[in-house]
Amino acid sequence: MKSQVRICMFGAGRVGKNHSKAITRHIPGGKIVALVDPIEAVRKETAVEYGIEKGFDTFEQAVEGADFDAVVITTPTPTHLPLAALAAEYGKHIFLEKPMALNLQECDQIIEVVKKNHVLLQVGFMRRFDPEFVTAAQRIEAGEIGQPMMIKSNTHGPGLPPPWARDLRTSNGMLAEVNSHDWDTVRWLMGSNLERVYTEVANFKGPANNVDTPNFYDNVLVNCKFESGGLGLISGVCPCGYGYDARVEIIGEKGIMQLGTLEGQAVVVCTNRDQGLIRPIVRTWPERFAWAYIYELEHFVQCIQTDSTPRAGGSEGRWAVAGVLAGTKSFLEQRPVYLKEIIGE
Numbered sequence: 282m283k284s285q286v287r288i289c290m291f292g293a294g295r296v297g298k299n300h301s302k303a304i305t306r307h308i309p310g311g312k313i314v315a316l317v318d319p320i321e322a323v324r325k326e327t328a329v330e331y332g333i334e335k336g337f338d339t340f341e342q343a344v345e346g347a348d349f350d351a352v353v354i355t356t357p358t359p360t361h362l363p364l365a366a367l368a369a370e371y372g373k374h375i376f377l378e379k380p381m382a383l384n385l386q387e388c389d390q391i392i393e394v395v396k397k398n399h400v401l402l403q404v405g406f407m408r409r410f411d412p413e414f415v416t417a418a419q420r421i422e423a424g425e426i427g428q429p430m431m432i433k434s435n436t437h438g439p440g441l442p443p444p445w446a447r448d449l450r451t452s453n454g455m456l457a458e459v460n461s462h463d464w465d466t467v468r469w470l471m472g473s474n475l476e477r478v479y480t481e482v483a484n485f486k487g488p489a490n491n492v493d494t495p496n497f498y499d500n501v502l503v504n505c506k507f508e509s510g511g512l513g514l515i516s517g518v519c520p521c522g523y524g525y526d527a528r529v530e531i532i533g534e535k536g537i538m539q540l541g542t543l544e545g546q547a548v549v550v551c552t553n554r555d556q557g558l559i560r561p562i563v564r565t566w567p568e569r570f571a572w573a574y575i576y577e578l579e580h581f582v583q584c585i586q587t588d589s590t591p592r593a594g595g596s597e598g599r600w601a602v603a604g605v606l607a608g609t610k611s612f613l614e615q616r617p618v619y620l621k622e623i624i625g626e
């Protein structure tokens with residue numbers, strides 16, 4: 282067993298910082314030996330904060346200048362295929378942030394190059410490692426609420442995503458950047474693939490935020506029909522203005538399960554009886570899923586050490602991208618879309 286996995290980080294932005302923190306502070310089996318980001322100021326800030334010794338502008342410079350076993354890719358979606366393909370060709374194991382890629386052809390190329398070069402691939406679905414989500418999945422699997430009939434999964438985020446992440450041409454927009462986790466969650470917890478979706482979108486805050494990107498939306502609802510016959514609803518709001526809100530409700534033949542809460546901490550304050558109780562809300566995704574990010578990256582390191590297959594891999598990533606594409610096609614064409622139109626018969 283490999284004692285310490287040497288990791289090169291790609292991307293020093295929001296998630297790059299979050300994952301660098303998780304690895305350096307919590308995962309003794311992994312060591313970040315290098316950080317790649319073409320924006321020097323961002324790279325230096327992250328490198329200094331987490332004691333990363335080597336920094337590079339490109340993948341090519343990193344393989345020349347550092348020894349590493351694995352990459353953690355936290356860059357914008359259009360770079361996922363080129364970076365993952367290079368990493369696989371150089372024999373590096375890959376942790377790849379969601380969404381896996383822009384389309385299914387890119388997903389297939391990643392799956393193929395990973396297989397050909399015998400490296401591991403994990404896609405960043407941290408909810409599969411969140412203690413509450415894992416408990417819910419186990420209790421559904423054990424039959425506690427019976428056969429799942431209906432699921433509602435929402436992700437509402439406080440901030441306007443960066444320009445590349447809200448543009449359909451560079452990221453597939455909110456359904457990909459924010460709701461990727463919901464596409465994976467509903468499939469996982471319902472134990473069934475999607476059959477058909479119907480999407481409605483709305484743009485409430487774009488004009489006030491000076492967003493003139495074509496087809497921009499900041500509210501989305503997707504009605505889902507599963508192959509099992511079950512029903513689902515995915516909801517996205519970004520920016521929502523009130524905090525970070527990731528909750529799921531599953532109704533089974535025998536009962537209901539609710540997962541997640543708006544309450545950030547069990548600290549309640551009252552200083553004025555007319556105002557009532559003040560309770561903190563969950564403020565951000567790094568706060569809500571702090572342990573899930575640590576556990577998913579620890580799992581990645583352990584899979585490399587023990588040569589095991591990661592729990593959330595290319596297949597899960599590809600199914601979520603198929604959902605994104607079907608959901609997007611549905612609102613653009615204003616009609617229900619069958620998954621088989623996206624993935625073939």
Ligand SMILES: NC(=O)c1ccc[n+]([C@@H]2O[C@H](COP(=O)([O-])OP(=O)(O)OC[C@H]3O[C@@H](n4cnc5c(N)ncnc54)[C@H](O)[C@@H]3O)[C@@H](O)[C@H]2O)c1
Nearest residue numbers: 291292293294295296297317318320355356360378379380
């Ligand atoms: N799992 C989650 O909860 C979660 C949350 C937010 C974002 N994400 C995903 O993480 C990825 C990054 O999102 P973000 O919010 O951190 O973006 P960001 O814009 O904050 O940061 C991206 C960074 O990547 C750098 N970069 C661009 N091209 C590069 C390249 N070829 N090599 C190295 N670095 C490069 C940019 O300079 C930037 O610093 C996206 O795929 C996004 O969907 C995941």
